[in-house]
Amino acid sequence: MQASELATAAVRVATGGASVAAAQKEVVQELVWGRLGGSTLGASALARLHEQPGEGSAGIVASVLADELRADPEFAARVAGALQAPQSSSPPPPQPATRTRAASGPPPPSYYPPRPATAPVQVPRAADVRNILLLGFPQAMLAYTVAYIAKENGAGAAVEILILLVSTGLTGYGVWLGVRLFLRRVRSGALICAVVFNVLVLIRLLDWLVGSALSA
Structure with missing residues (x-):
């Protein structure tokens, strides 16, 4: 057979x-x-x-x-x-x-066959990890550079706050993407490092945003 x-x-x-x-x-x-x-x-x-x-x-x-x-x-x-x-x-x-x-x-x-106790852990795509990383430190540095140039050219505090809001939102979106992958049991060392790094960047941006808003 x-x-x-x-x-x-x-x-x-x-x-x-x-x-x-x-x-x-x-x-x-x-x-x-x-x-x-x-x-x-x-x-x-x-x-x-x-x-x-x-x-x-x-x-x-x-x-x-x-x-x-x-x-x-x-x-x-x-x-x-x-x-x-x-x-x-x-x-x-x-x-x-x-x-x-x-x-x-x-x-x-x-x-019915016995159902597996838990779904198998999956490895994330390299593109997903890269996108999460780009939404953190690189774009935050770009936002800082744009805000600095705008300030040097006489832009008001409102422009700086707007740039910080956009940058904070992008970083938060990167964290959300990582958490969503975790919930789907997608794990890897690179993904965990990317999400943790984005969380640290997000905390720094929030601190910067609050300071700018209070000094405006």
Whole structure:
């Protein structure tokens, strides 16, 4: 049996799409869910199947499982052995709760694979980190230079305050972008340093802005 066929059969058994004994289904589930839950790609595929059960999501899980079977012949042999266990000759009689469930209702809870406890941590794009950095110190220095030139040319305090407001807003936007990435479980050392640096710049700009407003 090819890896793709073996993966499809295993997913059908694990999700309740094939009529097998409960013990055999449990063994296949432990093998498949346990293996896929240990990788980022596999955990994502299981989460999708949990949230959107259906042939499309099951196909994705089967595709990921097929790659695992090709990469690990020993694991493939274990899955094949679990699938070759004696199957029940006829499906078990439905329980009373099953009889009363509408045909169009959701499948029984055993259909769903275990959901990963937490989403995997992702690495941010280099462009995101760069944009956050540019919204901090570089633009703050530009704002300082423009404010200094404007002051030397006789501009009033209102111009300086306006420039500081714009610079403070841009820095705050950079901090907000970083926090939003953190909430999406996107992490890296560079991203953390960029956000912390922007927070320090933001504090300095706020202090400068308050001082300018009080002296105006």
